[in-house]
Amino acid sequence: MKTHNIQNNFVSSCALICFSLTATGHPPVFKQQPLPYAYDALEPYIDALTMEIHYSRHHAAYAKNFNESLQSLSDVPAKVEEIMKNISHYPVAVRNNGGGYYNHSLYWEIMAPKGGGEPSGKVAEAIRRDFGSFDAFKDAFSKAASARFGSGWAWLVSDKGKLAVCSTPNQDNPLMDIAEVKGAPILCIDVWEHAYYLKYQNKRPDYIQAFWNVIHWKKVNELYEKSL
Ligand code: MN
Numbered sequence: 001m002k003t004h005n006i007q008n009n010f011v012s013s014c015a016l017i018c019f020s021l022t023a024t025g026h027p028p029v030f031k032q033q034p035l036p037y038a039y040d041a042l043e044p045y046i047d048a049l050t051m052e053i054h055y056s057r058h059h060a061a062y063a064k065n066f067n068e069s070l071q072s073l074s075d076v077p078a079k080v081e082e083i084m085k086n087i088s089h090y091p092v093a094v095r096n097n098g099g100g101y102y103n104h105s106l107y108w109e110i111m112a113p114k115g116g117g118e119p120s121g122k123v124a125e126a127i128r129r130d131f132g133s134f135d136a137f138k139d140a141f142s143k144a145a146s147a148r149f150g151s152g153w154a155w156l157v158s159d160k161g162k163l164a165v166c167s168t169p170n171q172d173n174p175l176m177d178i179a180e181v182k183g184a185p186i187l188c189i190d191v192w193e194h195a196y197y198l199k200y201q202n203k204r205p206d207y208i209q210a211f212w213n214v215i216h217w218k219k220v221n222e223l224y225e226k227s228l
């Protein structure tokens with residue numbers, strides 16, 4: 001009986017050690033950050049129902065599927081940005097769902113109630129330097145967003161301070177090693193129909209026009225300064 005207990009203890013200790021050894025190799029868990037404002041906070045430009053469905057269903061699904069897509073992989077970096085930068089080495093499910101996870105996290109952050117107006121600080125200077133004027137930048141960004149065929153995103157990116165506008169299909173983003181234009185994303189707009197269809201239906205240009213009223217320029221400037 002005594003021998004049996006010793007054996008059992010030995011087996012369970014071994015199981016614990018084996019479990020903890022395996023656990024260190026597990027991929028990190030990426031959590032969906034809380035939305036920084038209420039669902040109705042961006043009314044009337046982005047309606048509450050769109051925000052609720054977009055955050056609690058679409059973005060939540062990307063987060064869940066992103067974590068699932070990492071389950072069988074080892075040596076996964078803890079920073080989502082590092083995964084994006086080497087995305088060509090990952091399965092397509094990581095590209096689609098990890099992109100969806102990262103892109104939406106940024107999209108919520110660069111919007112705010114009582115947003116809009118014109119930028120200030122270093123990003124404002126850089127916009128004038130690289131686009132000629134704020135209006136010229138607005139025009140370039142709006143065109144990139146409206147010209148993206150099908151689903152995707154438009155971006156303002158900083159390559160160590162140098163700004164560019166671009167767009168990506170699906171859930172790709174400019175951090176990805178496969179992107180045509182690369183850089184640190186500092187502003188983005190989701191132009192998937194799920195981002196605007198309930199309020200704007202087929203009128204994507206109206207949604208893009210409304211988006212200028214909710215941009216959180218202080219945050220965009222912070223992201224710009226980080227990219228330098
Ligand atoms: Mn979306």
